[in-house]
Amino acid sequence: MAEATTKLSLARFRPDAKALVAGAQTLADERKHAEVTPLHLLFRAVDRDPGVAHVLRLAGVDPALLGSATEQRLAELPASGEEAYLSTRLLDLLERAEREAERDHVEQVGVEQLLNALSQEIGGPTGEVLEAAGIRPGSLREYVPSLKQVPRPMVRPASELTATPRDLVELARNGVLDPMIGRDVELR
Numbered sequence: 001m002a003e004a005t006t007k008l009s010l011a012r013f014r015p016d017a018k019a020l021v022a023g024a025q026t027l028a029d030e031r032k033h034a035e036v037t038p039l040h041l042l043f044r045a046v047d048r049d050p051g052v053a054h055v056l057r058l059a060g061v062d063p064a065l066l067g068s069a070t071e072q073r074l075a076e077l078p079a080s081g082e083e084a085y086l087s088t089r090l091l092d093l094l095e096r097a098e099r100e101a102e103r104d105h106v107e108q109v110g111v112e113q114l115l116n117a118l119s120q121e122i123g124g125p126t127g128e129v130l131e132a133a134g135i136r137p138g139s140l141r142e143y144v145p146s147l148k149q150v151p152r153p154m155v156r157p158a159s160e161l162t163a164t165p166r167d168l169v170e171l172a173r174n175g176v177l178d179p180m181i182g183r184d185v186e187l188r
Contacts, residue, residue, distance in 0.1 A: 012098060014108045020044055021094070021114075025084065027074075034080035035087040038126040042118055043070045045111070051147040052115060058143040059135065066133045073125045089124060093117050112144045 010018050024040035033040070045052045046067045053063040093114075100113035120137040121127045130136075 012101065012107070012109055014110045016049075016111050017097070017109050017114055020049065020111060023048060024090070025086075028084035031074065031077070032079040032081065033074075033077050033084050034082070035077075036084045036090055037077070037087045038089050038093050038118060038121050038124070039070060039073055039077070039129070041090065041093065041114070042126055042129070043067065043074060045115065045118070046070060049111060051111065051150040054150045055115065055140060055143045055146060058146055059140055061133050061135060066129070069129050069132060073129055076125075089121075089126070093121065096120055112147055115144055115147075116141055 010021060013021070020041065023044040025036050027040045027044055028036040046056070046063050056063045056066060094109075094117070096117035097109045097113040100116045101107070101109045104113065106113075116138070118126070119130065119135050119140045121130055122137065
């Protein structure tokens with residue numbers, strides 16, 4: 001019998017949302033956790049995104065307290081010697097974020113949709129941390145639009161980062177580029 005596998009495609013996710021998911025994966029790997037959970041995503045969002053902290057403050061939540069409560073729950077997760085895989089709860093959260101994007105009539109999932117999907121976590125460690133902080137399903141929705149008011153770290157698409165650089169030496173050899181560097185004595 002073939003084993004069922006779940007494929008995750010972040011093609012519909014904006015670079016900032018992809019970076020947040022990748023940050024959660026990195027956090028789980030650094031701590032040698034067996035799974036990447038919504039708790040990892042929550043911690044990265046609170047820890048690294050000033051826009052998320054702004055939204056939380058507007059909702060009456062102290063980002064530092066939420067971060068420390070999340071950190072405490074992360075410390076309780078079991079360690080594993082293998083690479084972390086995405087938990088079922090995180091996959092469900094990412095699907096909810098895609099539904100949030102459809103609800104918001106946007107083509108790509110952003111941090112806004114991830115934050116709304118996170119606020120819908122009920123049960124489990126993430127839901128308990130959120131509930132203790134006073135965050136209920138949908139309670140961040142009215143504050144999420146303010147994410148746009150906060151300067152956010154710029155994340156470049158991977159295609160820009162892996163673009164082949166121009167070989168200036170080759171261009172100079174072919175006469176396309178004038179090789180002037182290092183010849184200041186001749187040029188004077």
